[in-house]
Amino acid sequence: MANTEAALKEAMTIDGAIGAALVDYTSGMALGTIGGGKDLDLNVAAAGNTDVVRAKVRTMEHLGLKEEIEDILITLDTQYHMIRLLKSRGSNGLFLYLALDKQRANLAMSRHQLRKIEAELEV
Template sequence: MPGIDECLLETMRLPGALGAALVDWTSGLALGTIGDSPGGDHEAAAAETAEFARSAAEHPVFIPCAADTSGGPLPLEDVFVATQEGYHLLRFVRTAHDSSIFLYLWLDTELGNLALARLRLRELAERLVLV
């Protein structure tokens, strides 16, 4: 079971990985970062992606019809944005307390494999140990 540092190191092994972070979307704080960041500032990127993630997670159109009884609200699995500079993938992580954490991966558009990245982030999110 990987911790934050091990999890982020594993994300950087994905083809085309430019940078990654583990972010608390309620506070906008990065719990860990690795590699590059869009705009060159990991803290600013964490705050901005947290705002985006929070907006998506709380939007009524994405809330499931059935109540989630397995550890708190987590209506989304992934959020994906494609830009000319790269792919941005956010994977929401279920936690025991409030599920307000997501893995953020920035991929090169030429070298990145979105399907592989999504599968790998899912696996890492399930195995991630937060203490």
């Protein structure tokens, strides 16, 4: 089992990784961040992506969908932004956020690796 710091470090080994965060979407606070920089403020991204997750959860409730969100993908001109909701015991209300350089990332492999990181994460 990996802790937050180890999980985020592992996320940064994914090809094309720019930054990663573990986020509490009940508060919008980043519990841990790595990477980012002047062009990617991970604390701002954490708060903003909390709104994305909340909106999707609300929409699913209005639609009567009884499914769980696995991940959310936002595709920009030069980046992918992945949001993976955590489902392990004790991690309710948390998501992993990963920003990737679109030119260097393999989206399928990135999703696979993020799923593996989630499975090993102990919060």
